[in-house]
Amino acid sequence: MATETPVRTRRAGAFDIRLIISLLTGVYGIVLTVMGLAFTDEAQLQKAAGVNINLWAGVGLLVFTALFVLWAVVRPIRVPVTEGDETPAE
Structure with a gap:
């Protein structure tokens, strides 16, 4: 019976595409929320x-x-x- 060595893993961290997408949508969300709260006038609401x-x-x-x-x-x-990786595993 052969024993397998466990594979060491680490988190992808900042390279996780979900964090990049959330950063972009978060910035757009903040801008739109501020625009909706502070800079929307009655003419735009009528449209x-x-x-x-x-x-x-x-x-x-x-x-x-x-x-x-x-x-x-x-x-x-x-x-x-x-x-060969020099980064420590979590």
Whole structure:
């Protein structure tokens, strides 16, 4: 019976694509939320049938961002560590 050596892994960290996507959507969400709260006038609301589109889109993007960050924290991507890697394993 052959025993397998366990594969050492580490977290992908900043190279996790979910964190990059969440950073971008978070920035857009903040900008849209601020625009919806502070810079929307009555004429723009009339064009959108009384709905503050910037505010709701910004809030939606912030919720999406929070879910992506939660997903990345709860289920991190693990990459195998090779013998020559100098970075310490977690």
